[in-house]
Amino acid sequence: MFHQFVVWLSAFVGQWGYPGIVALMALESSFFPFPSEVVIPPAAYLASTGTLNIGMVILCGTLGSLLGSVFNYWLALKFGRPFFQKYGRYLLVSPRSLEKADRFFERYGPISTFIGRLIPVIRQYISLPAGLARMNLFSFCAATILGAGIWVFVLAAMGYWFGQNEQLVLQNLHWITLALIFGCAVLLLFYWRRQKTRSQRLASK
Numbered sequence: 001m002f003h004q005f006v007v008w009l010s011a012f013v014g015q016w017g018y019p020g021i022v023a024l025m026a027l028e029s030s031f032f033p034f035p036s037e038v039v040i041p042p043a044a045y046l047a048s049t050g051t052l053n054i055g056m057v058i059l060c061g062t063l064g065s066l067l068g069s070v071f072n073y074w075l076a077l078k079f080g081r082p083f084f085q086k087y088g089r090y091l092l093v094s095p096r097s098l099e100k101a102d103r104f105f106e107r108y109g110p111i112s113t114f115i116g117r118l119i120p121v122i123r124q125y126i127s128l129p130a131g132l133a134r135m136n137l138f139s140f141c142a143a144t145i146l147g148a149g150i151w152v153f154v155l156a157a158m159g160y161w162f163g164q165n166e167q168l169v170l171q172n173l174h175w176i177t178l179a180l181i182f183g184c185a186v187l188l189l190f191y192w193r194r195q196k197t198r199s200q201r202l203a204s205k
Contacts, residue, residue, distance in 0.1 A: 018052075018060045025064025029124060029148070030071050037173065040152055041159030048160045058149070058156050065117075065148035066141060069127040073140060076131030084132070098132075105133035110143040111191050115184040117147025120177060154180075 016023070024039045040061050047054040084098060105112065109130060116126030130140050158173055 018056055021057060021060040022064040022067065025061045025152075026068035026071070027064075029065045029068025029127070037155065040155035041162075044156040044159030047156075054156060054160055058152050061152035061156070062145060062149045065152065066144055069117075069144045069148070070141065072125070072127035073131035073135075073137070076128045077134060080128065080132045081134070101129065101133040105130055105135040108191075109133070109135040110139045111188070113140055113143035114147040115188060117144060118151055118180045118184055123147075123151065150180075 021039065021043055028039065040057065043052060043057045043061070044054060046052045047057050081098070085095070113126055113130055113135070116122045127140075127144070154176055155173070158176075162172065
């Protein structure tokens with residue numbers, strides 16, 4: 001399967017160049033989830049053969065992820081909130097719930113978006129609640145670039161080092177994904193404790 005996708009990607013990139021990687025990764029981050037695991041590793045393998053540049057693969061992959069995420073953000077901001085304001089009572093989503101979401105993303109939006117970009121399945125959809133809660137766009141983009149950039153770098157490293165060995169790519173990616181999830185859990189706990197300590201200090205003044 002990996003080899004077949006490398007062949008297909010070679011033809012696709014040959015026709016569309018690096019914008020093709022941007023387009024595929026934008027799809028991966030949009031409402032039509034296109035697995036990044038079948039885009040970046042083959043592209044990185046092509047970079048190891050000299051067909052592509054590995055830096056450009058990572059840059060284009062991250063840019064595509066950002067564009068797809070911003071599209072989802074805009075979609076939720078433009079249509080999601082009016083929908084829930086009008087029909088939310090039928091779906092048990094009250095105006096109070098939307099206000100709580102606003103406060104949550106105002107306080108925890110950057111860390112939530114960053115961690116969400118590193119967790120399977122969630123990475124494609126974290127942009128929707130961020131847009132719904134009207135998270136600051138600059139903070140959203142910064143957190144998305146950082147999280148997506150790390151994930152793209154991991155995928156690119158797997159493809160560059162292990163070449164066409166799909167089994168090795170998937171096996172190592174599995175363990176790295178688990179390590180990222182564990183790291184995110186530790187980071188979230190540290191962030192929560194720091195925020196709690198800060199709140200206690202402010203309350204004591």
